[in-house]
Amino acid sequence: MDTEYDAIVIGGGSAGLSFARQAAGLGRKIALIERAELGGTCVNRGCVPKKMLWTVADALHRGSGLTRAGILGPAPQVDMTRLCAARGDKLESIRQSYRETLKDAGVHLIEDTAGLTAPGEVTISGQRLHAPRIVLATGGHPIKPDMEGAALACDSDEVLNWTTLPRSIAIIGGGYIGCEMAAIHAALGVRVTLVTDTDRVLTEFSENAALVGQRNMEAQGIRLVTSCTPEAVRQAGDGLELVLDAETVLKVDKVVAATGRAPNLGVLGALKDRVALTDKGVVKIDARFETSLPGLHAVGDCADRLPLTPVASSDGETLARQLFGTHRDPVELRHVATTAFVLPPVSEVGQPSPKAIFDEATLSPLSAALRADAPQDYWGLGGSDAAVTSVSLVAEGAHEAIAWAAQMLQHCPDRGSMQRALGVHPSTSEEAMG
Structure with a gap:
């Protein structure tokens, strides 16, 4: 096994994979160490399996409201055996695609448990690997409350x-x-x-x-x-x-x-006292994702950024460019869209100030006339007349629309120009645009 690299990344989730692919693509010799499944939390225990479950739940939720209103017949039943099999097949296909992508990029994938033993030194199964840059992309894990039982x-x-x-x-x-x-x-x-x-x-x-x-x-x-x-x-x-x-x-x-969740920091070993943490227990980093220990960087859920997959992927790529390519600043977190996959989804981007002009409305979508559960929609636009700085949506499809809203906010649209755009009829979007 090679023991000298330009960078070693510990963790094969969204952040680590992104960093490794980008850095290798810039001609650098990269090792990625992963102790469990490639894809990390998002693929194996988070976003992907959740969204697959939500897809089934969304279909049942829409149908059940129509069933209770007497418009549809009896609600269908979930075949958990088939659902679990489809979920397993999808996750395995994603993991295999990551494995192939790393191989094609020339990344040395090491499936083992890593430990930091000195600055610039990582140990796996008794063997020491060295690199001037070590990247923590170790993710996090769910925590349980401090209570009896x-x-x-x-x-x-x-x-x-x-x-x-x-x-x-x-x-x-x-x-x-x-x-x-x-x-x-x-x-x-x-x-x-x-x-x-x-x-x-x-x-x-x-x-x-x-x-x-x-x-x-x-x-x-x-x-x-x-x-x-x-x-x-x-x-x-x-x-x-x-x-x-x-x-x-x-x-x-x-x-x-x-x-809540906590970062996976056991890899730090004896170096843990040399790596500063925030009050929330995640790793402090600067604008170049460097920790308080020179040469040690952190990206993804273990670092002091938003614990979201798009942020992790972007930050991994940005760090690779900063170290080995053309400098790029980290994405501004205020421009990051987020969604809670409830039914219908709650989605938001931007943070309006307390003094901002805020237009908003809660309304009943046309579908509520047919459904016994009668869900409500909501839209909110914050900012000033000169620039809209936040968008909030609760509606079917909000999780898709909010990403386009985030792109729009990057260009600081004024309120008048934005509201001259015409929404689709009949939809919640036309209420916000009008």
Whole structure:
């Protein structure tokens, strides 16, 4: 095995893969070390399997509202065996494509567990590899709350590998992961209760957009318990009990902890005290993604950036260019679009200031006239007359539209010009454009 490289990247998720491909394409000798499956969280335990489940849930959700209104016949049933098989096949095909892409790029893929033993030195199975640049792309993992019986709860990794559906679940956590798990499983026919210690769900999004998303979740049949910190999880026969307080206990088949994620930093070993972390426990980096230890860089979910796949991929490519090609600044996080895959999706880009002009509206889409669940849509435009700086959407297709909105905001459109564009009729877009 070669032991000298221009750069060694630890982690084969979105950030690490992006860095390795780009750096190798710039003519550099690159090693990528991955201890588990290529693709990292996104492919194996996150975005991809979630979106496949959401696709089925979305179809069932739309159909069930029409069924309850008497317009469609009985709702179809989910064949979990076929769904899981299709999911497994897709994930394996993605992993294989990554393997082939790395090979074609000339990246040396090492499937092993890495450890940093000195600046510029990585050890695998007793062998030492060296490079002037080491890139941490180790991702993160779900964490469970500090409470009695927390080990009895499933985390998001486990949920996305379920092969059968429980009859009932209680989800702890009202962020986008908890809400997505709630919406998806409710549509799949599971009785869902979501418990959050905040006064509303989806606090990552602006308040009014999140509140519309919350009402849609309640209309879907999800029970929401806000401003509550559960005390314990207990075994109860074949199921579990989630203790909310001295008087309230939820009896369910499964408890799901969606209470945040932490970076994978075990690779730092004896060097951990030389790598500064933020208050959130992720790695501090500068504009060149360099940590407090010279020559050590960090990208992806372990670094102090937005923990989103597009950001990780962009940052990996940007770092490769900064080190070995033409300099490029990191993407500005205010231009990054994000979506919670509830039903319908809640999507947003940009952050309006408190003094911004903000136009918004909540409305009933035409489809609500046919559906018993009557979902609400929402749009919001923030900024000034001279420049729109934020867009918020709650609607079917919002997850697709928000990316185009992000591109539009890069060009700082003035409000008048933007609203002279005509939306498709009948749709929520025409309300925002008008």
